[in-house]
Amino acid sequence: MPGFQTALVNAAAACDAAASRAGLAAERLGDAAFQTPVDPALLAAERQISDAAAASAQQLRADPELLQAGRVVLHEGRSVPLLVPFGARGHLATSVDARVEGVAALVRTAVLHAVAAREPNGLRVVGIDTATLGASFAPLRPLADAGVIEAVATDARAAADAVALAESQVAEHIARRRTDRLLLVVASLGDAPRTLVERIDALARSGLAHGVTVLGCGLPDLPQAAVMHAVGDRVEITNPPAAPFGRGDRLAAPVAWPDAPDPSFVAGEAVRLAERAKAAATLTFGDLIPAAPESGDPARGLEVLIGRDAAGEVRLRFDDATPHWLVGGRTGGGKTVFLLDVLYGLASRYAPSDLALFLLDFKEGVSFTEFIPTERDPSFIPHARAVGVESDREYGLAVLKTLNEEMTRRSNVMKRYGTNSFAGLRGHEAYPRIVCVADEFQVLLAGNDRVASEAVALLENLARKGRSYGVHLVLASQTISGIEALWAKKDSIFGQFPMRIALPGARTVLEPNNDAAARISLGQVVVNTEGGTAGADRVARFPDTDPEVMLRLREQLGRAHAGVGAPRVFYGYRPVHLADALPGERKPGRALLGREVSLHLAAAGFDLDRRPGRNLAILGSDPVGGEALEAAVEALTGNGAQVWGVDLTGHADLRRTTARIAPDAFAAALAEIPDGTVLAAWGLDAAALDTKGQKALRDLLRTGPARGAHLLGWWRNLRRYTDDIGGTAGREDVAGALVLNLPGSEIMGHFGPQFQHWHPRPGRALLVDRHADTAGGRLVVPFSRPEGHAPGPRRSGEDTIERTRQ
Template sequence: MPGFRAHLERSLSAFSAIPERIARLGARAEAEPAPVDPRLAAAEDAAASSLDLDDLRGDPWRLPVGHFALHSGATVPALVPFGEGGHLALSRDARDPAVAGLAQTALLHVLARTDPGAVRVVGMDTGALGAAFAPFTALQQAGVLEEVATDAAGQARVLDMAERQVAEAIAGRSDDRLVLVVASWEAPTRAHRQRLDALAHSGRAHGVAIIACGLPDLQQATRIDIGESSATVHNPPGEPWTTGEEYAIPLTLPSVPSSSYLASEAARLADRAREAGTLRFSDLVPLRTGDADPADGLEVRIGRDRSGDVALRFDDLTPHWLIGGRTGGGKTVFLLDLLYGLATRYRPGDVALFLLDFKEGVSFSEFIPTGRDRTYIPHARAVGVESDREYGLAVLEALSQEMVRRSQVMKNLGVSSYAALRRHEEYPRIVCVADEFQVLLAGNDRVAQQAVAALETIARKGRSYGVHLVLASQTLSGIESLWAKKDSIFGQFPMRVALPGAKTILEPDNNAAQGLSLGQVVVNTEGGAKGADRIVRFPNADDDHMRAVRENLNRTFADARPPRIFYGYKPLHLSDALPGEKGGDRLALGRHVDVGLSIAAPALTRSPGRNLALLGSDKALGETLEAAVEGLVPERRVVAVDETGAAVLPEGVEKAASLAEAMEDVADDTVIAVWGAENHGLDRAGLTRFRELLRRGPERGVHILGWWRALRRHMDDIGGSAGREDCAVSLVGTIPGGELIGHFGQQYSHWSPRAGRALLIDRHSDDSGGRLIIPFTRPEGVAMPHQSGTAEERIF
C-alpha cells in the first residue's frame, strides 16, 4: 500500500525524536506486498537500537501486550499507553485464555512497577464468576484487589467505587489510581454500560484506568483485536501510529502465563503491599506523651489510607461520632486505637474520658486498674463495665449538668465558645464513649425516654462547651424510643464510621461499607452521604504496647486519680465503704447507681418517720440489713430480732428472743433490727406498741429497721395508710412497681425488680421515683473498687 509507505517515509523525521513510537510504527504490515524500502528498514533498526528497553519496561503506564516484528527480523516490545495515556480494550473477553493472560500480565505489570498503595484494583467477571481473578486471591486478602463483581449488584458497587475515585481526584483529595479490569461482562444493562463509557471519558485524567476484555468499542482506549493465531493493535488515543484505523499493526501476543506463576507473583505483591501498608499500634500510639492544645478541637490519628495517615477531629464541624459494625468486625479495636491515641496526645487535664460499655464488659477493661494489673488511663474519669442503663443515664445527665455549669461560667466571663473559655479556665474537653448504646435506649420506658432527652441536649449543645459523644452500635434500627428524635439527635453526628457489617450508619444509598475486610473502616464526615467516603486501614491493638503506654502515663501523671468504676455484674459489701460514709447515724445500705457511685446512706435522725423497711422476698435484703447494722455498731446500740434464724450478726449486737422483748422498756438511742418482721407474733397490744415506737421513737433516737418479705404484711403492721409516714425510708427488692402504687404512689410504677439492685425510697428527700442502688450484701461477693473524693472533685 503506497499510501501507508509514503506516510511512514514522511514521518521519519518525527520518528527519530520518539524512538519507542518508531519501533511500533515501523512494524511490517502483513498486507503490504511491496518490497521493503531500505530507508524504512534502516530507520527501524536505528530506532530499535536506540530504545532503552529497561526504562520502557519499568514504566508502569506502558502495558506489555506482545512484540512487533521489524523488517530486519528483529523484535521490539509492544508497550501501549495506559492510565493517562488511555485504556486498553480487547476484542474478546477473558474466557479466552490468551486474553485472560494478557489482562492478568498487564495488571501485574502495573502493580509491580508502582509504589504499594498507589494503585487499587477492582474487577468484573460476570461471565466466568470471577475465574479470571482466581490466581489473585492473595491480592484480595491484602486489600489491593478490593472487589470482584460477579453479579449486577457487584457491578453497581464497582462502578460506584470507580466514580468515587473520579470525584475524589477532581476534589483534590486523591492522587492514587484505580484500575478497573472487566474480565467478562454478560449482557450489561444500558445504564451500567453508559456509566462505564462515562468513566472511560473522565477516568483518563482523573485516576481511573480500564482494562476492558470483550468490549472493543470502549472509547479512549487502545484496541487489540484478537484473532485465532494473530492479533492487531489499533491507534492508541492521541497517538497516530498509522494513517487510519484500517492500517492496524500486527502483533505477536505473549505466551499465556501459568496459574502458579500468576499466584506466586500475586502473593509477592500482596506481601509487599501488607508490609508497606502496615500501620502498627506502636506507630499510631507512641509511648511518649504529647501536650497538644485542645482549645480548637481534638485530633487523633486513627489509621492510614491510600493517601497516607488519616487523622480525625472532634471540633465544631465534627463534634460527635457515630460508629457501626457487626460483632467481630473490629469495633472494640477501633475504639482502643481512638482512645489510646487521645490519651497519648493530650494531658488528663485537657481530655476527660467517660466510657460506657453496655455488653460483656470487654471494651474498656484496659482503662481501669485490676487485680492483676494496677495500671490505668489517667484521662478516664468514669468507666462503666457491663453498665446498667440507669448508670448510662446518670452519666449523660451529669454531662448535661456540667454543660449548664460551663454555660454559667461562660456568661460570667462574657465568652461564647469553648475555645474562648479555655483562655480563662482550663476545662477539659469531654469525650463520652458508649459501646452498644442501643441497650441504653431499648424499649420505651422512663430510662429510655430520659436518655433520649439527655442525648438530644448534649448532641445539640455539646460542641459549644467541649462535650463530645461517640456512640457505637451494630445498628440504629428498631430503637423505639428514637422514633421521634432520631433525626434531631443523629443529625448532629456528621462523623460516621462504618466497619464491616455496619447497618444504617451510612445513608441508605451509600454501600461503601459493603465488602470491607477486617481492619478496614469507612470514614465519612458528611453524615454518611454517598461520595464522601474514605476507606482507612487501622491497626490491631497490641497488649504489650498498651501496657507500656499505661505505665508511662501513670509515671507521667502520677498525681492523677484512678477512674470511678461501675461494675454492673459485681456485688458490693460494706467493707467497700470509706471512713465517713458509715457509722454514727448513717444507715449504709449500698451505693447509688450514679456517676460518683455515692454512698446510699439515709440518716437516722430524730425527725418523725426515720425508720427503715426492707421489702421483698429476696434473701439478699436480709444481708443488706446485716450490712446496715454492721455500719452502726459500735457507735449505736443495736438490738437484733432474727425471726428467720439465718442472720449473720456482727459483734456488739444485742440479741432479743422476740420483737415484743426488744420493745420492752427500750432505752433512748437504740436501734431495733428485725429479720423476718412479718413473723413477729405480736398481739393487738404489741402491734399498738410497735406502731407507737414507729411514730414516736425517732424523736428520742429509737429507730426500727425491719425486713418484710411481703408488702401487704408490712402495710398491715404499720397501720395501713395511717402509718405510711411513720416509715419514711424503704428499700424495695422483688416487689414490682405495679404493687407499689397503692402504698407509695404512681411515680414508683416504673420499678422493675432485678437481682443485685434495689429501689431506695426516702419520703423526706426530693427524689421523684426513688433511686436505684446496688445494695450491700455479705462479703462472699467481690467488692467493687472505690476511690475517695467527692463526685465534683472526682468527675470533673
C-alpha cells in the same frame, strides 16, 4: 505495517543492540510481511524482531506505562508481545467483555501488572463484573482481602457505587487530597443503563490527568483508549487519539488475546502483592503515639492518627465538621481494638487538662479495663474521669446527665465572656474537650421505659449542642436497627453524626446502599465523613494493640500527672462491701445500705433522724436483703448507735449489734425499745405477730422516731409487710424502703404508679425515701458480705438482751 514497526522500534530503542538490529529489520520488513510468497530474508528479519522483543519483554513489563495486552502474531507460529500505553498514559478497552476467556485473562494480567508496577498502596483497584458475578476477579481474592481491590460490583446498584468511587477519586485528586491512582476495571457491565456508560466515558476523558485509569471490557467506544476489537479468533487494535502508538490508527498485524496465566502463578502473585500491601499499609501501635506526647492544642479540635491507606496516613478529628462518631462492627470485627487505638492516641496527644474521657461499656467485655487500675496493674490513664465496665443503663443515664449539666455550666461561662464557640471559651478558661464513648450503646436505649426515653432526650441535646461546648460522643454498636426508643428521634440524633466508621460486619452505620463494610477484612475500617453516603468511603488498615506500649504510656502519663486521681469505676458485675466505704461516707445516724448507681458511686444510705416515719423496710426474699441489713447495723454501731437485733431467719450475723433479742421474746420486746435505740429485725414475715404484737410494732413505727427509736426490718413477703404496718394507714410510718426482687407491678399498689417500670435483677435494689425521692427512687448496689465471711458462732444464752447486757 507502519503502525507496528513504529511501535516496536520505539519500544525497543531503550533496550540493547539487539533492539537496534530489530528496528532495521522491521524497516526492511514493512507491509510486505503479510504478502505471499514469503521472502526467506523477511523471515530472518522476523526472527530478529522476535529475538529482540523477547530480550526486552521483562523490562517492558515492569514499565507502569506499558501493558502486555496480548501477542502480535507473525509467521510460522511466531509472535511478539503486544505492548500498549496503560496507567497514567492511557486507557484500554475491548469490544467484548470478560465472558470471553482471553478478556478475563487480560483483566487479571492488567490488575497484577498495575499493582506490581507501582509502590505499595500507590494504586487502588475498583472492579465491576455484573455478567459473571465477580468470577473474573475470583483468583485475585487475596488482593481484595488486603484492600488493594476495594470493591467488585456484581449488580447495577453496586456498579453505580463503584463509578461514584472513581468519580470521588478525580475530585479528591483535583483538590490535592490524594496522590495515588485508581484503576477502574469494568470486566462486564451486563445490561447497565446508558447513563452509567456515559459516566464511565466522562471518567475516561478526565481521568488520566486526575489519577484514574479505565480498563473497559465491552466498551469499544471508550474515549482516549486503545481498543481491542474481536474479529473471529483474532483481534485488531485501534490507536487512542494522539497516542504515540503508530502512524496509522490501526495495527496492521493480527493480535491474539493473552494466554490465560497459570492459576498457581496468579494465586502466588496475588498473595505476594497482598502481603506487600498489608506490610506497607499497617502501622504498629507504637506508630500511633507521637514523638512529643501531649503536644496537641484542643482549641480547634482533637486529631488522632488511626492507620494508613493508599494515600498515606489516616487522621480523624473531633471538631465542628465531625463532632460525633458512629462506629459499627460485628463481634470479633476489631471494634474494641479500634477504640483503644483512638483513645490511647488521643491520651498521648493531649494533657488531662485538655481532654477528659468518659467511657461506658454496656455489655460483657473488657473494653475499657486498659484505662483503670486493677489488682494486677495499678497504672491508669489520667484522662479517664469515669469508667463503666458492664455498665447499668442507669449508670449510663447518670453520665449523660452529667455531660448535659456540664454543657449548661460552660454555656453560662461563655455568655459571661461573650463568645459562642469552644475555641473562644479556651481563650479565657482552660476547659478540656470531653469525649464520651459508649460501647454497645443500644443497650442503654433498649425497651420503652423511663430510662430509654430520658437517655434519648439527653443524647439528642448532646448531639445538637455538643460541638459548641467541646463535648463529643462516640456511639459504638453492632447495629442501630430495632431500637424502639429511637423511632421518632433517629434522624435528629444521628443526623449530627457525619463521621461513620464501619468495621467488618457493620450493618446499619453506613447508608443502606453502601456495602463497603462487607468488602473489608479484619484489621480494616471504612471511614466516611459524609454520613455513610456511598462513594465517600476511605478504607484504612489499623494496627493491633501492644500491651507493652500501652503499659509504658500509662506509667509515663502517671509520672507526669501524679496529682491526678484514678477514675471512678463502676463494675456492673461486682458486689460491693461496707468495708470499702470511705471515712467521710460514714456518718452518725446514717444506715448505709449500698452504693448508688451514679456517676460518683456515692454510698447510699437512710438517715435515722427524728422526723415522723424515719423507719426502713427491706422488702424481698433475696438473701442480700439480710446482708444489707447487717451492713446498715455495722455502719450505725461504728458511729456509737445502740442497736438491738433479732434474727427470725436463723442466718443473720448479729455480732455487730449491741444487744440481742431472742426470737420468742421479740413480740414482748417491741413495747420496750428504749429511746435512742434502733431495732434491727431479720425475717419479720416469720414473726407471726398477734394483734397485740402488731399494735406494738405500729406504735413503735408511729411514735418511735420522735424519741430516737427506729426500726430497720427485713420482710421477705410484701403482703405480710403491709399487714404488719397496718396497710395504707401505716404507709407514711415507714418512709424508707429497700426493694429487692419484687417487680414494679407488685409494689406500685403500695408505693405508687411511678414505680411500675421497676424491673428487679440480681445485685440491684431500689432505695425509696418518701421524704427525698419524688420520681421513682434510686438504683443501688446493696452491700453484701465479703466472700468467705460467715456469721460467727453463738454461745448458749447469748441471744437474750439480759445476758448481753451483763
